[in-house]
Amino acid sequence: MSIDRVGVAGGGTMGAGVAHRLLVNGIEVVLVERDDIEAANARERVIGGLERAHERGYLADEVEGVAGRLTVAGSLDAFAGLGFVIEAVPEQPELKRDLLGRIEPLLADNAVLATNTSSLSIDGIAASLQRPGRFCGMHFFNPVPASDLLEIVRGTASEPGAVEAARELGERLGLTTIEVDDAPGFATSRLGVALGLEAIRMVEDGVASAEDIDTAMRLGYKHPIGPLRLGDLVGLDVRLGIAEYLAAELGPRFEPPKLLRDMVAEGKLGKKSGEGFFSWE
Structure with a gap:
């Protein structure tokens, strides 16, 4: 499995922050929003964050070079064949279940699918999936570009390989990772x-x-x-x-x-x- 190219579903505050963190660490990002207009807004959000980081001295590379690794789209089809996708839409269980259920068939069979939730049940969200073993929680913290921690949440069905892939990605992003079992609010x-x-x-x-x-x-x-x-x-x-x-x-x-x-x-x-x-x- 390659983690040189990662999908992010949702380009709001958290999704844009996750995309930012991936980009500055050399990872290509496919960022998908619900339509082309929102995709363009998400792109502006990410580029704006990169520009502010550069102005403040937190990003040494030129913004254009880092932004060159970003692809935005208004259709989930852009995720086709990816090996790792992180969902980062609002904390609504039905929304997450529906979205993840539509993303999963587009991915490689051994792909890892993760949800960025701060409290919702991983098992509950996984109910819409055909391969719940390849699913886990990745709780990023706001603001993602400046955070130090990634809380990885194991669902009942989460396979060790999926959890390990999430941990490896977190470490590549320069984050300290902790692992917890699925429980309300996690740790x-x-x-x-x-x-x-x-x-x-x-x-x-x-x-x-x-x-x-x-x-x-x-x-x-x-x-x-x-x-x-x-x-x-x-x-x-x-x-x-x-x-x-x-x-x-x-x-x-x-x-x-x-x-x-x-x-x-x-x-x-x-x-x-x-x-x-x-x-x-």
């Missing part, structure tokens, strides 16, 4: 959401300001970023969706605070909307 989201929800409850209860809570965790516990600012970066709507899923699977300790529900309802989603627990103008 990272389960712990991260628990901390983030408690921080929101503290704001809701008037214990301290968002800034002071984050400062406490950064300086007192050496977290690189506070839980509330991290929630803003991830997206409070995304955090709410994960919390609702974990509450359904693991019980009321993950029940989203009213403040979180209210902020999402008001459109205060964090960085992407310009306002969350912090201002992102």
Whole structure:
């Protein structure tokens, strides 16, 4: 199996970030969106990220050379014959199952198919696949180009070879990999959401300001970023969706605070909307 050419399904924030990380590490990328218009938008997203990285000194190579390894398309047919595809569409189980089920027949029989999910059941998503042994989770972290970790998630049917291929790809991308079994929230989201929800409850209860809570965790516990600012970066709507899923699977300790529900309802989603627990103008 070659990992010199990798497909990415979905060109939003996460998909574009995964494509960026692959490109700067010498891997050809086939990035597919749902139509030609969205494919063009995804290309602009990736190229814009490469240009910013170059301007800031994080990318030594010329943008044109790196971008030359990128192919974008508005049809899944562009994945035909690939040996490795990473799905990176929104955290909606039905959407992921449908998309992966349509991608799988296009690939080589021994291809690895991976989902970039932060919490959803790998076994549940694999229900649409004919070859679930060649499927696993690859949880990338936002922003992908600057992250250090890849959480690889083994489904019940995931074959060791598929997991090993995911680990090898992660290491080629310069990421430290961890491997976990399929469980709600895996290791990272389960712990991260628990901390983030408690921080929101503290704001809701008037214990301290968002800034002071984050400062406490950064300086007192050496977290690189506070839980509330991290929630803003991830997206409070995304955090709410994960919390609702974990509450359904693991019980009321993950029940989203009213403040979180209210902020999402008001459109205060964090960085992407310009306002969350912090201002992102």
